[in-house]
Every structure is written in C-alpha cells, then in structure tokens.
Amino acid sequence: MNLENLYHIKEGIVPNSFCDDIIATGETKNITDATIQDGNNNNRSSKVSWLDDKKLQTSLSNLIQIANDESNWNFSLKEFEPLQYTIYNVGDHYDWHIDSHKKPYKNGLIRKLSFTMCLNDDFEGGEFCVCNPHPISEKTKIHTFNKLKKGTMIVFPSHIWHKVGKVTKGTRKTLVGWVVGTQFIWH
Secondary structure, three states, rough: OOOOOOOOEEEEOOOOHHOOOOOOOOHHHHOOOOOOOOOOHHHHEOOEEEOOOHHHHHHHHHHHHHHHHHHOOOOOOEEEEEEEEEEEEEEEEEEEOOOOOOOOOOOEEEEEEEEEOOOOEEEOOOOOEEOOOOOOOOOOEEEEEOOOOOOEEEEEOOEEEEEEEEEEEEEEEEEEEEEEEEEEOOO
C-alpha cells in the first residue's frame, strides 16, 4: 500500500494537564518490562503499563478521526485496543518495527492506525522516526522528529515502519495506541 501521507503530526493537540493526568494514571498501574509479541525483545527496551480506559479512548477518538480525514487515509475504524503508557529511561529505545500483525485478530479486525503522544519534554534523544518503504531499502525516505513537545501527537498507518531512538538524558514518557478496523479489501 502506497500512501501520500505517512504520518499526521499536531503539536499541543492536548493541554499539559491532559498529559499530566495520563502520567499519573499510568504510574499507578502495574509497570513491567516491554516485550515484543512477534519479534526479538532485544530490539526494545522500555517499561509499560496498560490503560483500558474507555473515557480516555473516547477523548482521543476525535483526534484520531481528524488525522484519518486530514491525511486522506479514510480508513474504516472501529475501536481502540488498550492504551500503552510507555517509559523510556536513559539507553532505552525501540528499533525499527511495524505495529500490524501477520494475521487478523479472532474477531477479524486488524490494526489500521497507530499513534504516539508525547507526555513530557524534559528528556534528550528518543527521537521518533517513520519511513517508507522498509528502513533498509535503497529508496527509503526517513522522517525524524527530534525533541517532540509535550502534547504532540503523531498518527500513522500501523503498517508503516517506525522507531524510537535511544534516550540520552532524562525520561521519555508517551501514550501509545492502536485503532482497529475491518480488513482492507483490494479490488
């Protein structure tokens, strides 16, 4: 699938208090080492907790739909997966990966859009990158976002390659999520 827009980014899309509330909630949950479902866990170093919060998902759904419309993806979206509060300490990273899975879920849905929201900006490193096509292709075009500001949200199709560079100072905190929908139909 070739898309005109690989990502949709908005700075300050939510107020600082929104970010602070997510951090406070995420810190009260069971924080564990992040793992990779279908891959090599050495490619990822961070801590996560899970937020299955329908109210939070509802408040984010309009932002996701705006990104979907403004980027001309026009994906048919159904629901959120549980949200991930992610903590990257110094040296933590997440190498190149995609968020889509090899097979649909049992209910037939697939991940269509992914997002990351920067919850703080008192860290260094931890740049967010997206690319198309694969990161080792000769035709790769990499878009790098350095020093994201608190409240910035990047939405992108789940099959797009992306990564988080190593954090070099401080702690990077993000809210990560996935929106699922029916499988793509090719004509």
